[in-house]
Amino acid sequence: MAIPKVCGIETEYGIHVPGGDNNPITASSVLVNAYATDVDRRTGWDFEDETPANDARGFSREGSLAPIVETHLANTVLTNGARYYVDHAHPEYSTPECADPLTLVLYDKAGEEVLRRSMRAAAAIFPDAPPVVVYKNNSDGKGNSYGCHENYLMDRTVPFAKVAAAVVPHFVTRLIYTGAGKVGTETPALDRSTVHFQLSQRAEFFEEVIGLETTLKRPIVNTRDEPHADPRRFRRLHVIVGDANLSEVATLLKVGTTALILAMVEDDALPVRDLTPADPVRAMHAVSADLDLTHPILMADGSTATALTIQWELFTAARKYADHEGLAVLGDEQVGETVLARWESVLHALETDPSSLSRQLDWVAKRSLVEAYRERRGCAWDDGRLAALDLQYHDLRPERSLYARLGMERLVDDQSVARAVTQPPAETRAWFRGQCLARWPDAVVTANWDSLVFDLGTDPLRRVPMMDPLRGTAAHTAALLDASATPAELLERLSA
């Protein structure tokens, strides 16, 4: 049986200080510290259990036992269970673990709100400094990319090679609805003179099919083996191939369809026909450049198929799987049905009239915006104003965001997002983490995905392991927490 697809998203935001010295590390630290000081309580992150150099194929990279981290940089855990910190010269927000894809949409949007509040907090603390501006995108248009990674809980007993083989066709083709859109190209992967607009921000940066890297020679399937949970039972599939989405529909589909595919791998329910492209990397670049969605991908078996065809086959298998097994594996049957119905209607619309999705999908929305501007101003594709439109689609400032002006469809409302900025999701261990931080900020000295460390002021520090992402939920621990007036009482009850 497939295990529940607990999921999360980490987003590295673009950061820019117009008229400032533009040191991105300083600017990112200012944002995170301003938020920690002004809005949320700061608790340090614990790096003890971080092993990003472990490879899921079964080996550790020599000499890289300790993670490459800049421990002096700002690093906080929020009361909603998220981690907010500085990574690779970008502010990064990692959502708390979520039990279903729609809850993850909510916590991803809460992340945008955290960044907006950070910008306001920084401006209030340094009123005379140039403003720090944040963009939810994945590239600067000059060949530099930064990521939006998804994470899914997997059963350790399923061989990694099987998982990797199964996800490749999906990752190569899902960008027809997950792509955030981009004006132009910026790597040798695509021809600058003919590709003026593409579906994906990230696709052209991928050079390998499988590997451990995340910053160079990026692979479609990342092999980082760092479960942040009991390593005997769980794997965490770390997906680096996606775009950062502002569209809530795109995020729901990105996570929901991928979680379904992964559940199907665990239950041996994928299509019998091999859907692997002959050259997955080139196929992904071609799909990104194929605005008509008609490019014939050469498959490993010598046949050809379009991205839409492959997506229809995956959808059909998923529909059949859901009819047999139900959708509890997505955390919520109703959310699972929403994902499937939306997957079907979006594929149908992409097949008949993609422009009808201009309020649903990022790439379609951005394309309609850019085309309208071109028509109005009659400008060439290399006009800087088109690149500016592209960047400003992702600007998180309400007064500058073009995304915000397009009236995109919402799946979560602003009140729920505001609550999710401070309150953790109830159905995972993030609830225990967030509740402990909210109740006893002074006693929790460090936090990590799979543990909390308490300082009670008397004994040695006390570590509380949380090795199962589905324990530590509100259902498991609400009564325990409510009955404990102090952290000492909580720890006493936990060890009883």
Place this chain on the structure above:
Amino acid sequence: MPERELKKKPAPSRTETEVAEEAPATSERGEKIKAELDDLMDEIDEVLEDNAEEFVRNYVQKGGQ
């Protein structure tokens, strides 16, 4: 808890009749979207960064993951 208040909308299913019924509504929606885009184009220069070329040139990021 916030997730109980999420809107969980069912999406249309893929049947011929529903597609046929939807057609007029879709083109109406298309017209509305186009009109809204036109309105946005009227005010776009107030929203766009003052010097687009310079803004784009200065937007340089360090590579991340």
